[in-house]
Every structure is written in structure tokens, then in C-alpha cells.
Amino acid sequence: MRKVVLSGANGYVASNFILKLLQEGYEVIALVRSRNAVPARERMVEALYEIGDIDHTVLANLKVYDYSLFEENFNLPASQLKEIFGGRIHYFHFAASLKFDISSKEEIFGTNLQGVQHSIETFLNFSGSSSRFYFISTAYSCGKFEGIFEEKFYENQPIEKFRNYYEQSKRFAENVIRDYTENKNLKACILRISQIVGNRVSGETLTDYGIFDFAKRIQRVALRNPGVKLRLQIDPDCTQNLLPIDTMVSYFMDIVESEPLPRVLNLVSENPIPNRDILTSLNYLLPVHLEAQMGLKVSEMTTMEKIISVGMSFTGAYIDINPSFDTTYLDSVIKQKPPEITSGDVHRMLEYFLLRRESINSKDTG
Numbered sequence: 001m002r003k004v005v006l007s008g009a010n011g012y013v014a015s016n017f018i019l020k021l022l023q024e025g026y027e028v029i030a031l032v033r034s035r036n037a038v039p040a041r042e043r044m045v046e047a048l049y050e051i052g053d054i055d056h057t058v059l060a061n062l063k064v065y066d067y068s069l070f071e072e073n074f075n076l077p078a079s080q081l082k083e084i085f086g087g088r089i090h091y092f093h094f095a096a097s098l099k100f101d102i103s104s105k106e107e108i109f110g111t112n113l114q115g116v117q118h119s120i121e122t123f124l125n126f127s128g129s130s131s132r133f134y135f136i137s138t139a140y141s142c143g144k145f146e147g148i149f150e151e152k153f154y155e156n157q158p159i160e161k162f163r164n165y166y167e168q169s170k171r172f173a174e175n176v177i178r179d180y181t182e183n184k185n186l187k188a189c190i191l192r193i194s195q196i197v198g199n200r201v202s203g204e205t206l207t208d209y210g211i212f213d214f215a216k217r218i219q220r221v222a223l224r225n226p227g228v229k230l231r232l233q234i235d236p237d238c239t240q241n242l243l244p245i246d247t248m249v250s251y252f253m254d255i256v257e258s259e260p261l262p263r264v265l266n267l268v269s270e271n272p273i274p275n276r277d278i279l280t281s282l283n284y285l286l287p288v289h290l291e292a293q294m295g296l297k298v299s300e301m302t303t304m305e306k307i308i309s310v311g312m313s314f315t316g317a318y319i320d321i322n323p324s325f326d327t328t329y330l331d332s333v334i335k336q337k338p339p340e341i342t343s344g345d346v347h348r349m350l351e352y353f354l355l356r357r358e359s360i361n362s363k364d365t366g
Contacts, residue, residue: 001025001026001027001061002025002026002027002090002256003026003027003028003029003087003088003089003090004021004026004027004028004029004089004090004091004092004256005028005029005030005031005084005085005089005090005091005092006018006028006029006030006031006091006092006093006094007031007067007069007091007092007093007094007095007119008031008032008069008093008094008095008096009030009031009032009044009064009094010030010032010043010044010046010047011047011094012196012206012207012209012245013094013136013193013196013245013248014030014092014094015044015047015048015050015051016051016245016246016248016249017092017248017249017252018030018044018048018062019048019051019054019058020249020252020253021253022058022059022061022062023055023058024253025061026061027061027063028061028062028063029062029063029064029065029084030044030062030063030064030065031064031065031067031074031084031095032044032064032065032066032067033066033067033068033069034066039066040064040065040066040067041064044062044064045059045062045064050206051206052204065080065084069095069111069115069118069119070110070114070115070118071118072118073122073125073126074118074122081122081125081126082126084126085122085123085126085127085128085131086128087128088128088130088131089127089128089131089132090131090132090134090256091119091123091127091131091132091133091134092134092136092252093116093119093133093134093135093136094136095111095115095119096111096112096115096136097110097111097112097166097169098166098209099165099166100164100165100166100167101164101165102165104165105165108165108166108169109165109169109172112166112169112170112172112173113169113172113173113176116135116173116176116177117176119133120133120176120177120180120186123186124180124184124185124186129185129187130187131187132187132188132189132261133177133186133187133188133189134188134189134191134255135173135174135177135188135189135190135191136191136193137170137173137174137190137191137192137193138166138167138170138192138193138194139192139193139194139241139266139267139268139323139325140163140167140170140194140318140323141154141167141170141171141174141192142154142167142323142325143157143161143162143163143167143168143171144161144162144163145161145323147324148324148325148326149266149323149324149325149326150266150326151192151262151264151265151266151326151327151328151329151330152263152264153174153175153178153190153263153264154171154174155175156171156172156175157171163317163318164317174190174264177190178263181263188263189255189261189262189263189264189265190263190264190265191252191255191265191267192264192265192266192267192268193243193248193267193268194241194242194243194267194268194269194325195209195210195211195240195241195242195243196209196242196243196244196245196248197210197211197212197242197243197244197245197341197346197349198244198245198349198352198353199244199245199246199349200244200246200247200338200339200341200345201246203345203348203349203351203352204352205349205350205352205353205356207245208353210240210242210318211240211242211278211346211350212349212350212353214312215282215350215353215354216353216357217308217311217312218230218282218286218288218290218308219286219354219357219358221288221304221307221308222286222287222288223286223287223358225304226287226288227287227288227289228287228288228289228304229288229289229291230288230289230290230291230304230305230308231291231292231293231296231301231305232279232290232291232292232293232296232305232308232309232312232319233293233294233296233309233312233319234275234279234292234293234294234319234320235275235292235294235319235320236274236275236276236279236292236294237274237275237276238274238275238319238320238321238322239272239273239274239275239321239322240272240273240275240278240318241268241269241272241323241325242269242272242273242341242346243267243268243269243341244338244341244345246338247338247341248267250334250338251267251330251334254333254334254335255333258333261333262329262332262333264329265329265330265333266325266326266327266329266330267330268325268327268330269340269341270327270340271340271341271342272322273341273342273343273346274343275292275319276292277343277346277347278343278346278350279291279292281343281346281347281350281351282350284347285347285350285351285354286354294319294320
């Protein structure tokens with residue numbers, strides 16, 4: 001039976017991938033931390049059921065281990081490590097800190113750099129020579145790079161070349177893996193993913209990251225102040241690179257079944273969505289009027305506009321960019337590319353997300 005191991009396995013992207021793997025008959029080993037007295041397996045199974053109704057029989061091929069990313073050999077006994085890494089495996093390192101601010105710098109680099117090193121060392125110590133290590137990076141490890149960001153390694157750069165410490169930590173981690181592949185025989189592939197959104201086919205959206213975090217903040221203000229007009233420091237002509245979760249999972253499945261693989265793949269959309277279209281959707285879906293004014297000064301903002309601006313401390317770094325990505329290697333690996341995401345798809349995702357939040361909030365206050 002084909003075998004896939006994943007660290008940080010109960011996250012949004014990883015859990016969707018796991019469900020597909022189980023449905024396709026793979027043996028899946030999920031490395032998950034227990035938290036607040038909730039066992040690791042319970043957290044993993046809960047993440048799977050959050051995706052939707054599933055055939056519980058597929059869980060027979062799922063094993064879950066409570067691990068510690070920061071301890072030697074994941075703080076697991078040798079007998080379990082041999083079971084986890086035995087045979088030919090595909091190891092996906094999803095575990096990451098998604099924080100970005102300077103106050104979290106130590107945590108960001110601890111998880112996204114030292115954590116990766118611990119994973120690699122454990123992988124090399126216990127896996128066979130035919131196994132492969134996949135590192136889940138971000139397309140935005142490009143930082144402030146100008147031009148087409150190719151599917152290759154780029155040198156480390158100071159923080160001034162990035163929008164935040166998250167981007168920088170991912171670039172540094174990519175080069176750690178580069179060193180291991182060139183000097184310690186690590187068989188690895190870097191998977192740079194863009195902003196993952198909801199399901200392109202159904203519109204179902206269970207993530208509140210990126211544009212959905214922004215939508216959540218606007219919804220909160222709009223429901224308390226119906227009809228409010230908000231000017232935002234957003235370039236309407238710049239874009240968001242959004243990749244549907246079902247497309248992402250399809251890519252992962254093709255990657256697992258491909259041999260050989262390039263060392264770096266940019267898993268991105270070829271049809272970035274204009275900020276203008278996202279604002280248009282929010283204006284339609286919420287009792288609010290959003291107006292993009294990139295040149296708006298803080299001194300000119302209303303109190304409410306200042307609050308929104310402060311809340312956009314992360315998304316605000318991506319409101320005036322149009323990054324370009326090369327996908328030559330990705331195109332050679334993917335068997336059949338799903339249709340590209342459209343502004344209409346994003347509208348349906350935003351609608352689903354906002355209605356779901358409204359329903360949850362009404363239950364909480366009912």
C-alpha cells in the first residue's frame with residue numbers, strides 16, 4: 001500500500017489532502033500535537049469531519065501519532081519511528097507558524113526553520129533511500145522580488161527584501177533543504193503554494209485566512225454600521241493569487257504519483273483575481289460601500305477607517321502587488337489542470353463564508 005506521512009496534519013490544506021489520500025486507498029500517517037487535553041487522533045479526526053460527511057471506513061487506513069516538532073526524533077520511541085518511516089514513503093512537512101510580525105520573530109523562525117531541520121534529521125535517520133521529503137513553502141518566499149519568480153532556489157536576503165518575517169523564514173528554510181539535498185543526499189521537493197481558498201466547484205470555504213480574514217473584519221463593521229462607507233488603502237488594479245483547495249489537492253495527488261520530480265514547484269494560479277472584483281463582491285454581499293483609495297493618508301481617515309487599516313496589518317502587505325510566477329516545471333508534472341479560478345468563483349466563496357459566519361454568530365447569540 002502506498003504510504004504518505006504528514007507533519008502538522010490537522011491544518012486546513014493538510015486535512016483536505018489526507019481525506020483525498022484515504023479515499024484513494026493510501027496508508028496515511030498523521031503527526032499531530034495533542035492540545036488542551038484533546039488527544040492527537042481526536043484533533044485529526046475532528047479536522048476531517050469539519051470538511052464534510054465522510055465514509056468512516058476510510059479512517060481504517062489512518063494512523064495518528066502525538067509528536068513534538070522541536071524535540072529530537074519527535075520525542076517518539078524508536079519502534080514507532082520505524083513504523084512511521086518504514087518502507088517507501090512520501091513525507092509532507094506542513095507544520096508551520098503563520099505569524100508574521102516582529103514580536104513573533106523567535107516563534108516564526110523556531111517553527112519554520114529549526115522545526116524543518118528537526119523534520120529533515122528525523123526523516124534522514126529513519127526513512128529509506130527511495131523516500132522523498134516535501135516541504136510546503138509559500139509562493140511569497142519571493143518577497144519583493146521583481147520579475148518572474150522561477151522554480152529554482154534563491155539566495156537568502158535581509159528582511160528589507162521581504163514583506164514580513166513569515167516570507168523570510170520560508171526562504172531561509174528552502175535553502176536549508178537545498179543544503180541537505182546537495183550535501184547530505186536528501187531527496188526533496190519544495191512546494192511553493194499561493195493563498196489557498198475554498199472549493200472552486202461547491203464554493204464551500206472553511207478557511208478564514210487572507211481575503212477571508214479581511215472579509216470577516218468588513219462584515220463585523222458592516223453589520224454594526226449598515227450602509228457605512230469605508231475608504232481603503234487598496235490598489236484596485238493589483239491582484240490576489242488564489243488557489244482553490246480542490247485544485248491544490250489535485251496537484252498534490254499528481255505530485256505524489258510523479259517520478260522524477262523537479263526540486264522546486266510553484267503551485268500558483270495563472271489567473272490572479274483583481275482587488276477590484278473582491279471589493280465589488282463584498283459591496284454586493286454586505287450592507288457596506290467599500291472604495292479603493294490607494295493614496296489615502298492616515299490623517300484623512302475616519303476613526304472606523306483607521307480601525308480597519310490597523311486590522312489589515314498582514315493583508316495590507318499584499319494589496320498593491322502583482323507578482324509573476326513561472327510554472328514550467330509544474331505544468332510538466334500535472335496530468336490535467338483543473339479550470340482556473342474566476343472572480344465568479346471567489347464571489348461564491350465569499351458568499352458561503354459570510355453566510356456561514358452569520359449563521360454561527362446567530363447561534364452563539366441565540
